[in-house]
Every structure is written in structure tokens, then in C-alpha cells.
Amino acid sequence: MDRLLPLIQNETLKIWKKKRFYVVVLVLIVLIPVFTYAQLKIAETNRKNFKDWRNQLVQQINEYQNMLSSERIPEEWKRNRRIAVQQLQYYLDHDVNPNSPDGVTFTRSFMANAVNLFYPLLVLAVASDLVSGERSAGTIKMLLTRPVRRWKILFSKLIALTLYVSLTVVVSAILCYLISGAVFGYGGWGMPVFTGFVINGSTVESTYVHAVPQWLYVLMEGGLIWVSSMTVAILALMVSVLVRSTAASIVTMMAAVIAGTILSTMSSSWESAKYVFAVNLQLTDYLAGSPPPIQGMTLSFSLIILAIWSAIGLIVSFGVFTKQDIMN
Amino acid sequence: MSRTSSSALWRSIAFSALASTLLLAGGFGYAVKDMLYPSAEAYTGAPVKSVLPEHKELSRAKEINVTAIGDSLTKGTGDATGDGYVKQLVSLLKEKYPAIPVKLNNNLAVNGIRADQLAQRLSTDKGYRYALRQSNLIVFTIGGNDLFQIANGRAAGEATGDISLETVKKGLNQGIDRLDNVFRLLYEINPNAHIVYTGLYNPFYNITDLRDGSLQVQKWNEEAYSLLHQYPNMMMVPSFDLFERSIGSYLSNDHFHPNHEGYAQIAERIAQSLD
């Protein structure tokens, strides 16, 4: 370990000096105000149209129900709406506002919406050129001719990557809270959020539903996002080992992630899509009790799939990196 | 010099990243535990507290808050503009009481709903009850689906073909019982609001075989009136006459729901009836 620490320090400093993390923070600083503004507009409209959130929620439930009675709407969609209605109803019945306008709630919903596409992209900004960048710059020749075994070098890169994934998740939450809080106020820490909805077909079982304070909910979200982001990071590392050019490595991973997002929205008819890693990234959905992209998927299932993909990613990365000939 | 800055940087990154990692790992662990081994502790939040509006004439109210409930007629089905009678009523009220702010709180009508389903909601749905308690003017329509649907179990608008007078008759008594339930619940929820019920009409008046259905509709309206009459804050607005001679100009293409004009007439009547 004493030999690994300086290596991790090297990789961490390189990512920092390459200003990769600046990019992540910059993207967040630009995007969060945009979403905050959009949310503000929505809140304003709601304030104009509804006396309070309960009226709004009642109306929303009513609209969903009316859509459900239409025969032109696909069954899959109806199922999701039915589940949403039951959950909103639960909130209403317990007099808890699911979308109260405050900094913490904004952070919670921002993170939940960002898990399947936005966080992976941020992770890719850091992960995609970890190895391919060294190869295209030629610095890998310096790196690998030092008296250090190759697995240690890749391992230190992996650890550095992990550190930055953690930082990305935490910094995004902090920025979200600070920026949106300036508009919506910095409250909402203790607000109850319901979790534990069990979805059975199109009905929601509320036996296990319980309230957690919102700060804890955000923390749990963060943990789940971290796990799905780490899967993306590990796979990006693998691609970066396999592909020589950074651009190709980014494109490959982006294509995979975006394809996964699209699959999640339309894969009800193709059940095996649930084994694709990108379809399993939305771990926060299980927390919120949203219906999974494909019926029958559960938290344990998704975690196992992500773990398998990560394991494959690690085996391939280390296997190739330690054996591969550096030809140029 | 370089040493201090670069190792200070490393130390701060490492420290904050490590702290973040531990925090997130903790969050993940808790989330997994919480989801796989949920502790079912029922949450009984703060009770919904709502203050009933003052009981007085609309013309002297500080503001008019309208809540609409009921079936497709209240929803506005058939009106190409989507306004229905509810939105048109709100506009008319704004004209009638220029000094009082008029607001449509909620239109909670559901297509195809029957009186028993509405009663069910009124008795269990806290959201419904909350919305109703907020308002001082409640408008609603119900019964059409009961009357025309009970026999064949299909939505009223689609039942044109196989409707028979016999089934309509059968539906009547059962429907009236349910209607009574709705009235009772509404009064219980908000005794202070002005509650306006719009009576039924016979959409098949111009179909000779079904013309007699008007008798059943009239009977329904009569029964409804006698039930509603007991409640001091309720009144009924008739609509059957609108859809007899002038049925062609007030009915929409589905031959069941009113069109924009038809709804305008209903809105007009309700506005007129309010003090």
C-alpha cells in the first residue's frame, strides 16, 4: 500500500491538472441554474393555477385517471400512470407534498432525473481518457517503463477515478442545493419522503411504505447514483484500455448509455434488454417506487447486473492492460 | 515551494474525495438495507387542516373558489374548445361579480364515472375532500352513466346502439340511491358551499324508439330534486329542455355530450341561478 499511495496521488493530480474536474463543475454550474429557472417557472404557474399543492396534486391525479379511461393509450403507459396515481394518492392521503419547492427537494429530483444520463456523461468526462489519453499522448511509454507493475498503475487509476466519481456526486448535490436554494430557499431537510412502495403489476402495495427525512433520502439517492456511476466509470475505463483514441472511447460509452436510456423507455416488448447495464442504471427509481423499465426488475436484480458488468469490465481492463504490447 | 502546493492539493482532494466516498457508500448501504429489509412504520402525518369557507351569499363573499366534480359533462367532453360548462361558468361569474376574484380551484371530473364511484371517492379520498372543503361553489353532474350504463356495463357515450328503455328503467332506482349517497356526503364535507347539481337530459330524444327515455330522465330529475331539496345549500339546474327541440345545435358529434354551445347554455343557467 505504501507503494500504491504515491501512484494514486499521481493519477489524482493528473486528472486535476488536466482540468477534467473543472469541466464537470462548469457543466454543473451552467446546467443547474437552467433547471432551477425551469422549476421556478413551473412553480410560478402552479401557484397561479392552484390554491395550494393539494389542489394541484388532486388535479394531477384526476388528469392521470382521465387518461387511464382512454382506450387509445398503450397498456404499458397506463400501468405507469396507475402506479403514479397510487403513489401520489399516498402522498395526498398522508398530507405530504411530494414536490415542495425548496433547495433539498430540488436537489432530490435533480439527482433522480440525472442518474441515467447526466451522471454517466459527467463520469465519462473524467474516465474516458484515463488510459487512451496516455496512449494518444505517448506518455504511457514513460508510465509503463518505470519500475512499477502494470496492475498497480491501472489500479491507482481506478482508485483515482473512484475518488472523482464520489466528488462528482457530492459536488453536484452541493451545487444543486446552493444554487436552487438561492431561489427556493434552503429548507426541506426534514421533510418526509415516502419510500418502500412495492410494485406488483400495476398495483402498488403500501405495506412497507415508510417516511424518511429528505436529507436521508438524498443521501440514499447519492449512494445509489454512486454505484451506478461507478459501473459506468469501470466500463469507461475498460473501453479506454481497449480503444486507442479518446474520442472513440467517449463515443462508444455515450452510445451505450444513450442506447440504454432509449431501451428503458421502449423495451417492454424486449425482455432480455434488462440484462443491458445501461437499462439498470436508474437505481433511484427503486427508491422512489417508480415502475422499473422492464417488469420484474428489482433492486437486487439491477445491483447484480451492474456488479456482473463491473466485474467483467475490471477483468477485461486488468487482463488487457497488464498483457498488452504498447506498439505506439 | 512546488512540493507544498502540489501535496497540499493532493491532500485536500484525497481527503474530500475519501469523505465523499464514505458518505456515499454509507448512503448506498442504508438504501439497500432500507429497501431489502424495509421497516414498515406507518406514517401518520399532520392531519390535513382546512378551514371551511364562510357561509354567505356569493355576492358578498371575499372570493369565489369553484370546484367541479362529476362525470364527463363536467369534464367538458364533446366541447371542441375543451372549456365545458365549468370554464364558461367561471367566465360568466367573473362578469357577474366583477369585484370578486373568481377562481377555478379544481375540475376533478372523471370520464365515465358513476354515482357509486363518486360516492366512494367522496368518502375515502382525502384529496377530493380537501379540494371540496376549500371552495364555496361546487358544481357537479352525475347519474348519466348510472342511468344509461348499468344494464350493459359500458360507458354511456358508446352505448347508443344497444340501449333499451327497459335497462334505463332498471338503472333508475339503483342510481337514485347512489345519488342520495353523493348528496349526503357532499353536505357532510362542505355544508357551507353553494352546491349546484345540473340535471340529466335525454340525448336520444330524436330517436323515436328512445324518445320515451325522456320520461325516465324526468323521473330521475324529479327524484334528484326531492333528495337535494333537503339540503339548504344545494340547488338543481335543469338541462333536459335544452336538448329536445334544439338537440341538433347543442349536441356534439358523439350524439351524447353537449357541444360548446350546449355547455354555454348550461353555464348560463347556473350563473343565473346563483345569487
Place this chain on the structure above:
Amino acid sequence: MQSAAQSDVVLSVKDVKKRIGGKMIIKNVSFDVRSGEIFGFLGPNGSGKTTTIRMLVNLIKPTSGDILICGSNVQRDPEEALRHIGCIVENPEVYSYMTGWENLEHFARMQRGIGQDRIAEVVDIVGMQHRIHDKVRTYSLGMRQRLGIAQALLGRPKLLILDEPTNGLDPKGIKELREFVRMLADQGMSLFISSHLLSEIQLMCDRVAIISHGEVLAVGAVDELVNQTGSYVVWQFDDPEAGRRLLAAEQGIRFVKEDEHRIDESILAGLKEAVITSMDADRITALVEKAVHAGIGVASVQRIAPTLEELFLQLTEGESIG
């Protein structure tokens, strides 16, 4: 366990072969580099030079054969073996988004026991004190080269491997590099220098291995190899015909035809009607005397050493370079 002779060997390459994509790129490479010598590795582009160097520093794994650095096998024990070498493979590519100093710190951290004072020391050796805290992307190629060497020197290596070190340098830079290399050798370091330029090896190296088509053709002292090829002796007589007759009468003198030799044209340009021979240089004095006795005036006699190109041609038996 090692014999006295072997302990003197810093780098030992034994029967190394490399197959890439079914093709034998390196067919058979063996040589030793002794401590304190400057070892040249000569071959045209595409001869397998770079592949061999990459195998020396563990960037490419040989298909068979062994590479030992100070007795440690590069494949089996890279951490021990690579400790003894510093290298620049092809261009000195360092992290352009960091300063020179940060780069050195980076590589220093990859080895045990290299502190700030050692970094300052190597910066001093390559003479980069003034620019070391600037970002590398502002450096010229020459400065990157120096930074690369500084990096290679960090771990006090026993062997320094430089791949085509003069590439891209101006004549002044090349001269400085030569002096620098000599200075390092004088301090007891071994150097392994690859080049496709013959003159460079002649100017810099003590011993050389010549590689072509993935095979080492010859290994030896640069001087010996040159002598092995035999020197030319170029005669200029007052009467070339008479002179030629005189030499022809002697045993062991071979005339070299116009198209047989590879002597630089610029040298011959000044020697009109020169008679080029291949012979033992010790006999020149006696032959000059003989000519004078016979009344044939000798305007000049010159010994001309063969170039490495010639040596190369001889070794490959006339195969063209490349």
C-alpha cells in the same frame, strides 16, 4: 553466482524473438551491454530496432528469449529490472499540462527514495533550472528532450536507453547531446543508443550491434568492425598507369573498382585519377620507396576507413538497406 565477466554486463539480451500477427518481426536478437560503455544499436527504419527497444523496457513482451537487466528478468521481475534503467522511447513524451517540475515529481513518486533534492539535481544536470516551473506545452523539442533525460536520470540508472536521441535536434543540439552522453559514460553509466544514422554511432559509441530484418548481424567494437572490413588505400601517382602496373606486380593488393566502393564522393573528388586498393596499410612505406626507385612519382597516399554503411552492406551481402 554470477561470474566476474557477467557481473560486468548491465543488459543481456538472449535469443529474443517476437511474433506479431503471425509474422516474426524479431527473428533472433542477442547482445550484451557492459557497464560503462556506450552501446550503439544500428539499423535502418523498420529493421526491428524500436520493437527491440520496447522489449528491453517491458512495453512489449518477447515471444521467446530472455532480457536481463543487472541480472533481473524484465518480464518476470519488472520492478527490480526496470529500477536500473532510464529510458526515452522515441520522442520524450511527458505530460504537457503539467510543469517540468511536476512531471519530474510524478515520475519520482513511481520509484522509491527519490526526493526533492534528487529532482533538483537532475534539473541541474540537464541545465533546465530556469524553465522547470513552466508548463511543458511551452517547451521546445530540445527542452522536452532534456526533460526526458532528466526524468530518465531520476533513479540513478545503471543503463540509460535513448531511442534515436538526435531526431529533430539541430546540429548544435546534437553536439551537446554527444558531449552529454560522453560525460554520463565517464561517470560510469552505460548507454544504449539506437540510431539509423551511421555517422552518429561512429561518433558516439564504443560498441555496436547491427540489426536488419529483425536479426542482429554483428556485435562488436565499432573500431574492430571497421577494421574487419579492411581499410582502403588510395594512391595518386604522377603516372597512374605505371603506378597501377607497379602495384599489380605485388602480392596481396586488390584493386577496387569504381562501383565497388562506398567512399564518399566528396573525398574522391579532390583525388584525380586515384587508384583505390584494398591492402595491408603497413606496406605503404615500402611501396612508396619502391615506386620512387622505379621513377614513379607518388603525389599522395591516403588511408580511408570504410563507412558503417559499407560495413552494413558487407554484412548483409549487398542487400539494400531497409
